[in-house]
Amino acid sequence: MSVKERPGTKPPWAAGILIGLLVAAFVACSTEPQPTATPAPDTDQFDLPDVLIQFDYEPTFSTPERFAPFGRVPPFTLLEDGTLIYLDEGGRYDEQRVMEVRLSGDDVEALVQQVLDLGFERLENYSEQCQNLDDGTGMCLADASYTVLRVRLPSGEPRQVRIYANFGSDLQALESIRSTLREYSHPDARPYVPAKATLFIRPMAEAVDVTVLDWELGPAWLEADDKGRQRARVVDGDALATLLASVPRNVGDSFQHEGQAYHMTLVPWLPLVDFTAAVAAY
Amino acid sequence: MSKLVVTLAMVLSLTSVACGGSEVVQGKVDHNGVTGVAEGKGSTILRNVPAYDQDAVDDRPSIRVKDQDFQGFFTSKDEHAVITVEMEKELRQKYSDISYIVHVDGDQGTQSYFVSREVFNRILVDRPVRFEASGAPIPTITKLLEPGELWGLTWL
Numbered sequence: 001m002s003v004k005e006r007p008g009t010k011p012p013w014a015a016g017i018l019i020g021l022l023v024a025a026f027v028a029c030s031t032e033p034q035p036t037a038t039p040a041p042d043t044d045q046f047d048l049p050d051v052l053i054q055f056d057y058e059p060t061f062s063t064p065e066r067f068a069p070f071g072r073v074p075p076f077t078l079l080e081d082g083t084l085i086y087l088d089e090g091g092r093y094d095e096q097r098v099m100e101v102r103l104s105g106d107d108v109e110a111l112v113q114q115v116l117d118l119g120f121e122r123l124e125n126y127s128e129q130c131q132n133l134d135d136g137t138g139m140c141l142a143d144a145s146y147t148v149l150r151v152r153l154p155s156g157e158p159r160q161v162r163i164y165a166n167f168g169s170d171l172q173a174l175e176s177i178r179s180t181l182r183e184y185s186h187p188d189a190r191p192y193v194p195a196k197a198t199l200f201i202r203p204m205a206e207a208v209d210v211t212v213l214d215w216e217l218g219p220a221w222l223e224a225d226d227k228g229r230q231r232a233r234v235v236d237g238d239a240l241a242t243l244l245a246s247v248p249r250n251v252g253d254s255f256q257h258e259g260q261a262y263h264m265t266l267v268p269w270l271p272l273v274d275f276t277a278a279v280a281a282y
Numbered sequence: 283m284s285k286l287v288v289t290l291a292m293v294l295s296l297t298s299v300a301c302g303g304s305e306v307v308q309g310k311v312d313h314n315g316v317t318g319v320a321e322g323k324g325s326t327i328l329r330n331v332p333a334y335d336q337d338a339v340d341d342r343p344s345i346r347v348k349d350q351d352f353q354g355f356f357t358s359k360d361e362h363a364v365i366t367v368e369m370e371k372e373l374r375q376k377y378s379d380i381s382y383i384v385h386v387d388g389d390q391g392t393q394s395y396f397v398s399r400e401v402f403n404r405i406l407v408d409r410p411v412r413f414e415a416s417g418a419p420i421p422t423i424t425k426l427l428e429p430g431e432l433w434g435l436t437w438l
Contacts, residue, residue, distance in 0.1 A: 057391025062312060063332075075391070089388065092308070092410070131419060141420055142326055143315060143385055144394040165394060166419035205333075205341040 043125060046150045046160040050272055052112055053078040054150040055181045058162070061143040065232060068282065070198045070267060070275035073098055073251070076181040077270055080152075082108050085192050085270060086184055094210075097249045098268050101189035112151065118180060119173030120151050123161045126168035141165050149177060191250050194268035196236040198279055199243075200252075207254050207261040215257040216246055222257055232282040234275070235266075304416035304424060307395075309388030311407050314363060318377025327352065327373065327380075330363040332408035343407040351376060364403045384423065386411060396422040404429060 048054065055076035058067075065071030075087040082103040090096055103111070130140035144165035152158050168174060201222055215222065217239055225231045235243060243266065247253040252265040269275060314330040328347045343361040347353050355369060365373075365382075373380055382402040385392045395415050397405070401423055405411055412428035415421035 059392055061329075061385070062392060072391075094310075094410070133419075139420060140324060141383070141394055142317060142324075143313070143329075143383070144420075145391045147391070166421075171419050203341065 043123075044160045044162065046158045048150065048158070050079045050081070051077060051150055051158075052080055052108065052152045053115060053181070054148075055178065056148040056150070058146040058148060060145065060164075062145075065198075065200055065265070065267075065282075068275075068278065069273075070232070070269070070279055070282075071200070073267055074270070076184065078103070078108065078111060079271065080108075083271065084184075084186070084189075086181075086189075088185065088189070089182075095249070096251055098192040098194075098251060099186075099189040100192040101186040103186075112154075114180065115151055115177055116153075118176040119170055120149065120161075120177060121153070121159070122170045122173050123149065123163065123177075124169055125161055126163045128164065128167065131167040141167075147174065147178060192268055193244065193250075194240070195271070196234055196269045196274075196276075197240060198267040198269070198275065199233045199235040200265040200267070201231065201233075201262050204254065204261040204263050207256070210254045212254045212256045212261055213246060215255040215262065216242055219257060222260075222262060232279050234279050304414050305421070306412065306414055306427070307386060307388065307393070308410070308412040308428075309386040309393075311405055311409055311411050312385045312387040312392045314385070314402060314405065314407055315383045316363070316365065316373075316402075317381045317383065318373060319379040320377045325349070327377070328355070328363060330407045349376075362406050365399055370399060384411075394420060396420060398423075401426050 046054075053076065054074050056074035057072070063071075073087060077085045079085075082105065083100065084103050085098060085100050088097050088099045127146075129142060129144075130138055132138050147163045148160065149163075150158065150160045163174060166174065199221070203222075203224075221233065221239075223231070243264075244250055247264075247266075250266060250268055252263070255262045255264055311332075313332060316327045317324060318327050319325075325348070327349045328345060330343060330345050332343050333341050344358070345356045345360050345363045347355060352369075352373065356363065370380060380399075382397045382399055384395050384397050384402065384405055386395065395413075396417070401413075404426060406429065410428060411426075413423045414425040414427065415423045
């Protein structure tokens with residue numbers, strides 16, 4: 001009986017451990033096939049008329065704001081008019097920026113074709129927390145994110161797949177597409193200047209190993225809500241311009257006001273989306 | 283030019299991961315977890331969550347022990363979960379399998395990695411991390427590049 005073995009684990013499992021896997025939040029390996037829930041459709045369609053390619057993710061365990069579409073920036077979005085907005089990781093994690101570039105029609109077509117050639121149409125939805133492995137064992141993982149890939153096919157069909165962790169039927173295709181989109185860089189790209197963004201501000205007990213800037217928008221922006229929670233606000237116009245001019249990156253930074261340090265997370269909105277109502281209800 | 287070389291190298295390394303090779307990953311630790319299997323059912327034993335989690339204490343990382351039997355492992359003041367050999371022995375009296383998982387926030391959202399107890403103890407929530415990982419579908423951290431050894435301590 002072979003069992004996937006990792007440091008710190010003691011194989012093998014009893015076969016009975018598989019009961020209840022679907023609802024359990026855990027990581028483990030098994031020698032038996034995993035049970036399956038009601039099968040999800042192989043693919044979905046998306047309702048984003050201008051999107052040709054989009055790489056997004058959905059967390060299953062994270063900060064509250066990231067569960068909302070206005071709380072995270074899709075790492076890669078290519079629009080029909082050639083506008084490409086992507087996350088540039090930079091040399092370090094804290095150098096991340098959202099970039100924008102306008103691609104030619106030929107470049108757009110080539111990019112879509114590249115994603116198709118890497119196997120996008122072979123990918124299918126996968127929503128289980130467990131997967132059988134080729135060697136007959138199984139693996140489960142809790143708290144992982146979903147990868148969401150959206151591509152408008154040459155037929156016009158807006159095809160979307162949503163895959164939990166690195167599971168699914170074609171890891172090679174998934175990894176190849178993700179790495180291609182993740183590593184995309186264009187020499188003419190410039191930092192993205194959104195028309196609107198979501199602003200999250202939270203006080204910090206102390207600012208460690210970070211550069212702290214002076215807060216320039218006034219103290220009203222720094223007020224917490226009645227429950228003392230981090231507040232989400234829509235920022236646009238002059239306020240957004242002031243913010244973007246004062247920070248080296250368009251995704252947030254650390255500030256101080258009257259001796260109190262704050263961390264600001266800025267989530268630029270993509271063109272043609274409006275989360276105003278959703279942010280107000282947050 | 284150097285950017286291109288780095289990009290190509292990373293693409294190649296990621297491709298090799300899918301084939302069983304290794305990759306270098308960097309990001310910020312979103313949260314950590316310890317899981318186990320008891321009486322045929324898997325569950326999360328504890329999570330180490332970052333400062334910005336709404337349940338975190340005083341805007342600092344905190345440890346949420348989900349299994350009441352092990353609440354005594356940590357106090358509300360503890361920020362980073364360190365699991366000693368003795369702690370793991372206690373866990374093994376209840377759980378037949380213990381796994382350590384690190385969830386790293388990078389430019390693909392949050393990605394998950396298996397890790398040994400020793401490396402788990404060195405990785406700090408809400409801090410930058412860089413490592414080599416290999417394996418599929420869920421990679422295992424094989425070498426920790428950042429943070430390095432701290433103050434010459436030998437970790438339990």
